[in-house]
Amino acid sequence: AKGFVANSFYSGLSATEFFFHTMGGREGLVDTAVKTADTGYMARRLSKGLEDLCVQYDNTVQDAGGGIVQFLYGDDGLDPAIMEGKAGVPLNFDRLFMKVKATCGAEEDEYLSPSDISNIVQSLLLKHNGTLDGICSESFRKSLSSFLGDQAKRLECLMKLIDGVEVENFENIKNVEGLTGISKNTEKIAQKVSGITEKQLEITSRLDIFCSSSASVQWVFLKTCLDRYVWKRIEPGTAIGAIGAQSIGEPGTQMTLKTFHFAGVASMNITQGVPRIKEIINGAKRISTPIITVELEHNSNVNAARIIKGRIQKTVLGQVAKSIKIVMTSRSASVKVTLDMKTIREAQLSLDANIVRELILETPKIKRKLQRINVLEDGKLEVFPGGDRNKLHFELHSLKNMLPAVVVKGIKTVERVVIAQKKLDDAENDQGGPKYNMFVEGTGLQAVMGTEGVDGRKTKSNHIIEVQETLGIEAARKCIIDEIKGTMESHGMSIDIRHMMLLADVMTSRGVVLGITRFGIQKMDKSVLMLASFEKTSDHLFNASVKGKDDKIEGVSECIIMGIPVAIGTGVLKIQQR
Structure with a gap:
């Protein structure tokens, strides 16, 4: 390969090695220099485009002029900084469950059956939702219920496993004497490992921790979950625009500029890294590698895939x-x-x-x-x-x-089509052989979706403007989020999804996809001073003076220029003197 040196430091480089070594070194240097300029400018544009956004006291995200960008920040109103784990979930239920079991002993209490657990969860969540501070997101409620449901199922399986007996229904295990196969002992072991009592689930119990503080501590699984959830909500006044812009801009400096090969597809190049992020944020009309991922209606038949390839490929x-x-x-x-x-x-x-x-x-x-x-x-x-x-x-x-x-x-705008075998989970693999999908190089999403044999509902494109023209602005928003997420993950970086949602919402909230460039920011109805502080200063100022524009001085840039406190954070509130 280019730049590879087989010799040791002791023996030194041969002539050809030296030649390739210098080429490899220079390429690296040029790459780094170009990359830092690109990412730095991108980060500046992002922070200029998002700087005004702030969470208001009604939980909406608004810009300086009061235009609503999101009704609830990140769809759940939680603070990304205090999420648990890389996936950005609010709570790590497994860890919390173990903690509750360890600190709140079962003693002689009855263990709950699966139906009891779900009843208690539903009633508590309903009660909690009635209160002012207790509006949890749908996804959190679902994940909590499903976690406890799984816990109950695990208990059932354990019992079967320990005794090797098939148990149809957990409800009748309570009268253990009635069942011949299951011993009292088995039930005890299984429930110690995986069961949960009513006290552990809901009712508050007193404990002295380490006997150091004699405070009564309430260790309770559901209550702890809900309390922690409420605590993790984002505070009104948070400057999430600036935080989001930095969260997307900063990892960009660590990304490489190179384009990578699409995994598993013969010689299909796809733009990755900084150039791809740049294309997405610019809202580019023409992108360097438009690819449509096609799902087939009959995805297990390779001949059917070939026929459809013939219909699509030019x-x-x-x-x-x-x-x-x-x-x-x-x-x-x-x-x-x-x-x-x-x-x-x-x-x-x-x-x-x-x-x-x-x-x-x-x-x-x-x-x-x-x-x-x-x-x-x-x-x-x-x-x-x-x-x-x-x-x-x-x-x-x-x-x-x-x-x-x-x-x-075929379709005139399609360059070529590649049939690829899907990478499947083991569970899917058992169900009848390999599955296929297709990668279409080129544009023409509507024509591809309308081709006979293509499952249009699952067909995706990485060309955001085309998605907007074909499927509308909501689809374009989803596309922006998925593309940024995919590009970042392919470089091994995980950014909280809420930052990407915010960026996508800013780009699409006007009904068309606006890039975060001098043209896009101009269309976002920003104030004159803000535009002047960004790019083309004299043009904006001349324009404003000719047209006699006024500036309300609400945004961050204008306030800093005029020396007025910014209306973000503690500045959201105005104090009136009587």
């Missing part, structure tokens, strides 16, 4: 013709096209001479130069040029050059 006449020749006789001159029927059959393209004739006639550039097209026999066509006899020779040659480029099958 096939030109030059690929399916044996020969395209100029034929001159004493009476006439024409271009003769012979189709390669064997190739057409192998590629499963449903084509014949008549279809090709129609397609040639539909191509506007060629149609102007034609007199007529004759179909000679299966797979042969004769194309007669029209126009002036004097120019006949030129017309024939231009026809011969233009015919190979006529699209006979």
Whole structure:
């Protein structure tokens, strides 16, 4: 490989090694220099675009002018800084459950059955939701209920495992004597490991911790969960715009500039790293590697996938013709096209001479130069040029050059299609062999989704503007979040999803995708001083003076310029003197 040195430090470099070594070194240096400039500018643009955003006292996220960007920050109103684990979940239930079991002993209490557990959880959550501070998000409620449900199932499985007895229903285990197979001992072991009592779940109990403080401590699983959840909510006045911009901009400085190969797909290059993040944030109309990921309706059949590939991939006449020749006789001159029927059959393209004739006639550039097209026999066509006899020779040659480029099958904007075998979990793998999907290089999302045999609902594109034009602004927002997340994860960086949601909402809240560039920020109705402090200072100031614009001085930049306290954090509240 380039730049690889096989010799040791002792023996030194050979001539070729030295040559490649210097090339590799210089490439690294140039790369680093270019990258720092790019990421630095990107971070500045982000922080300028998001600086005004702040959580208000009604939990909405608003910009300086009072325009609502999100109704609830990050869909759950939690503070990303105090989440547990890399996934950004509010609580690590497993750890908390172990803690409660360890600190709040069961003593002689009855253990609960699965249905009892779910009843208690539902009633407590309903009660909690009625209070002012207790509005937890739907996802948290679901995850809490499902965690306790799993816990109950685990207890059931343990009992079966220890005694090797099939138990149909846990409810009847309570009267243990009635069951012949299960001993009292078994029940005890299983419940010690995985059971939970009512006291541990809900009712507060007193404990002296380490006997150092004689305070009564309430160790209770559900109550602890709900208390901690409420504590993790984001505080009104937090400058989440600035925090979000830094959280996305900072990892960018550690990313490499290189483009990586798409994993598992033959030679399909996909832009990654800093250039990709740059494309997303700029809201670029044209991106360097647009790829549509296609899910198939029948994804286990590779032949079906090949047929659909034929429907999507652009096939030109030059690929399916044996020969395209100029034929001159004493009476006439024409271009003769012979189709390669064997190739057409192998590629499963449903084509014949008549279809090709129609397609040639539909191509506007060629149609102007034609007199007529004759179909000679299966797979042969004769194309007669029209126009002036004097120019006949030129017309024939231009026809011969233009015919190979006529699209006979597929979508014009698609460059190529790759069929890939999906990487599956073991559970999915057992269910009947490998599954396939397709990667389409090029644009034309609507045409691809409308192709027969493609599951349009699961088909994705990485071209945000195209997604907006085809599926609307909500889909574009989701696309921005997924793309930033995917790019960051491929470099081994995990950013809290709430920051990416905020960025996506800022870019899409006006109904079109606005990039965070000087053009996009201008369309976001920012104030004159803010725009002047960003880029093109003189233009904005001249413009404002000509039009007599006024500036309310609400945002961060304007306040700093004028020396006024910023309306973020403690500055959200104004104190009035009587």
